[in-house]
Amino acid sequence: MITRFSRGALPAAVAAALLAGCTSSAGTTGAATGTASPAATTGTPSAAPTPTATPTPTPKPTGEADPALKPFYGQQIAWAPCADDPATDKVDESTVQCGRLKVPLDYAHPAGDTLEVAVVRNPAVKQDQRVGSLLLNPGGPGGSGVAMVKRNPTRFEGPLHDRFDTVGFDPRGVGETTPLSCLDDRTRDEWSTTDAPGADHGKVLADACQAKYGKVLPFVGTRNTARDMDVLRAALGDKKLNYLGMSYGTYLGSLYAEEFPDRVGRVVLDGAVDPSVPLVQHNIAQYAAFERSLKAFAADCTGKNPCPLGKDPDKAADKLADFLDGLKEKPLTTASGRKLTANAAWTAVIDGLYGDEQGWESLRNDIGWAMLRDKGDYLLARADSANNRDKDGRYAVSADAYTAIHCADGATDVPTGEALQAAYAEMAAKAPLLTRHEPSLAVFDPDCRAWPFRSTEKAHPIVSKSDATIVVVGSTGDAATPYASAEKLTAQLGKAVLLTREGEGHTGYGWSACIRTAVDTYLVDGTVPAAGTRCASDPAQ
Numbered sequence: 001m002i003t004r005f006s007r008g009a010l011p012a013a014v015a016a017a018l019l020a021g022c023t024s025s026a027g028t029t030g031a032a033t034g035t036a037s038p039a040a041t042t043g044t045p046s047a048a049p050t051p052t053a054t055p056t057p058t059p060k061p062t063g064e065a066d067p068a069l070k071p072f073y074g075q076q077i078a079w080a081p082c083a084d085d086p087a088t089d090k091v092d093e094s095t096v097q098c099g100r101l102k103v104p105l106d107y108a109h110p111a112g113d114t115l116e117v118a119v120v121r122n123p124a125v126k127q128d129q130r131v132g133s134l135l136l137n138p139g140g141p142g143g144s145g146v147a148m149v150k151r152n153p154t155r156f157e158g159p160l161h162d163r164f165d166t167v168g169f170d171p172r173g174v175g176e177t178t179p180l181s182c183l184d185d186r187t188r189d190e191w192s193t194t195d196a197p198g199a200d201h202g203k204v205l206a207d208a209c210q211a212k213y214g215k216v217l218p219f220v221g222t223r224n225t226a227r228d229m230d231v232l233r234a235a236l237g238d239k240k241l242n243y244l245g246m247s248y249g250t251y252l253g254s255l256y257a258e259e260f261p262d263r264v265g266r267v268v269l270d271g272a273v274d275p276s277v278p279l280v281q282h283n284i285a286q287y288a289a290f291e292r293s294l295k296a297f298a299a300d301c302t303g304k305n306p307c308p309l310g311k312d313p314d315k316a317a318d319k320l321a322d323f324l325d326g327l328k329e330k331p332l333t334t335a336s337g338r339k340l341t342a343n344a345a346w347t348a349v350i351d352g353l354y355g356d357e358q359g360w361e362s363l364r365n366d367i368g369w370a371m372l373r374d375k376g377d378y379l380l381a382r383a384d385s386a387n388n389r390d391k392d393g394r395y396a397v398s399a400d401a402y403t404a405i406h407c408a409d410g411a412t413d414v415p416t417g418e419a420l421q422a423a424y425a426e427m428a429a430k431a432p433l434l435t436r437h438e439p440s441l442a443v444f445d446p447d448c449r450a451w452p453f454r455s456t457e458k459a460h461p462i463v464s465k466s467d468a469t470i471v472v473v474g475s476t477g478d479a480a481t482p483y484a485s486a487e488k489l490t491a492q493l494g495k496a497v498l499l500t501r502e503g504e505g506h507t508g509y510g511w512s513a514c515i516r517t518a519v520d521t522y523l524v525d526g527t528v529p530a531a532g533t534r535c536a537s538d539p540a541q
Helices: 013-017 069-071 147-150 159-163 187-194 202-212 223-233 248-259 279-301 316-326 342-352 357-373 377-386 399-414 417-431 439-443 483-493 513-525
Strands: 097-104 112-121 133-139 163-167 241-246 262-270 470-477 496-504 533-537
Touching: 069 097, 069 223, 069 399, 112 147, 133 223, 133 248, 147 163, 159 163, 159 513, 163 223, 163 248, 202 223, 223 241, 223 248, 223 399, 241 248, 241 513, 248 470, 248 483, 262 513, 279 316, 279 342, 279 357, 279 399, 279 417, 279 439, 316 342, 316 357, 342 357, 342 377, 342 470, 357 377, 399 483, 417 439, 470 483, 470 513, 483 496, 496 513, 513 533
Parallel strands: 133 163, 133 241, 241 262, 262 470, 470 496, 496 533
Antiparallel strands: 097 112, 112 163
16 A cells, blocks of 8 residues: 655655646635625715725635536546456456546636546445445555555455445546656666766756646646545535545645535544645654664664674664665666665665564565675665566656645745755754765655746645544654654644554554554444544554
8 A cells, every 4th residue: 555655755766756746726725706896885965974894705615616616516427347457367456446537627717628537436345334435545645546446445345345435536647647757767767776866857857747747737736636536525425525544645635624624524544744844844754753763673673683784773773874875886786687776775675664563574684685695686676666666667657746746735835045954954963874875855855946837835734624523543653654743633633533553664554453443433433532542553473
């Protein structure tokens, strides 16, 4: 399950994704208003005019109340069995249903161009006890909800699949919804492994994306996707939105709650992002959390046999970082002839820290093959997986959605001058091992500075007037979305409860039966977990 907020949250992923797209006025929150004429005054010629209050302008209706959007909200999705993919011989995709949802390209001008959102539905097993639809977002930005349901239709077997139609959709720019992929595979191969990213990478990517997707990029962004999600809610026949969002999907869910508070149903936000924090500050907090996880992994290694990092837990992390950085000068050759560079090796190691302690043995072995046997094949395979590269050298479609969506959501928050120097200093102080490799790529993850599209969207505390109680899930050892972010999002949402998982790894639902039970019960029955509930992670198998 893709649940990353930053696609790799590390140098290699950044080098492959420099820059992004920004929304136009369709991605802003302000409703259009007109200027009202003063009311007429009354009185006699000899008397002073009686002051009369200027009427408050009537806000432009939004969402389902906007007459211009009625055709979109009233549509019915034509469902049909999905085409079976012969490449996935263990899964029959035709067991679930595929459809398309028409939405405006620009919500400020709904009579103009449209685009189609790819949607997939796995109908509830117990239709006579069906609660409704449960929309899913696996994270990213760039994760495909369609693939999430199609490739593993049994993922939510049990209470959720029994009582809900589980519905995945691809946000704008992702998967089968106007996928964004601006570079050829050879260029992407070079960028994802190079230890010396070119200063012109941002300009090259910006030009390529503008040439291929210039008409769409101004309208790619999370707020427009939240609006698409409300149209989908209505087309599915649900009065309120039931939703499970992971990692970046928590930001999407938060914006939905802000924009459509009266449509919030049972919503779970797992692996929470703090929407009040600009992207650079998020990156600093995230790298600091990964640094902590790296040290925890390295210290744990020293108690195992064998461990390529020695027996001193205070020196193990430095030894690993020295080895990884040393690949800049002496990359390892793999059986394929490709090189394991420092960039690729860091990608592999940090990607391994998205999992919990149960995955550390595999990561430890892969590092051992590289450090003790000079074989980088396993770490390179990890890096390829993190960068969505298949064995034939092809990269996944929507490879640049991560960049485009991030920058659409925060292109106005790019630091310069003294603020930039302060960000570099703070990053170096909080994550010295991870960021000494290439500090600029850690701060700008991704780099929106040269992108031609801009919006007014800014990081801000979420203000939702919903009466519904939202459940936020945070994991104490989550490096990709640190636990403090879950605490802050819970406080911002007002009527929300925090459900805590104790342990390493990104998000909570997949790592704890206790979390799954609490979330499933809330979604199915509406029973809100008690405030302060804490859950243990699943024991090692």
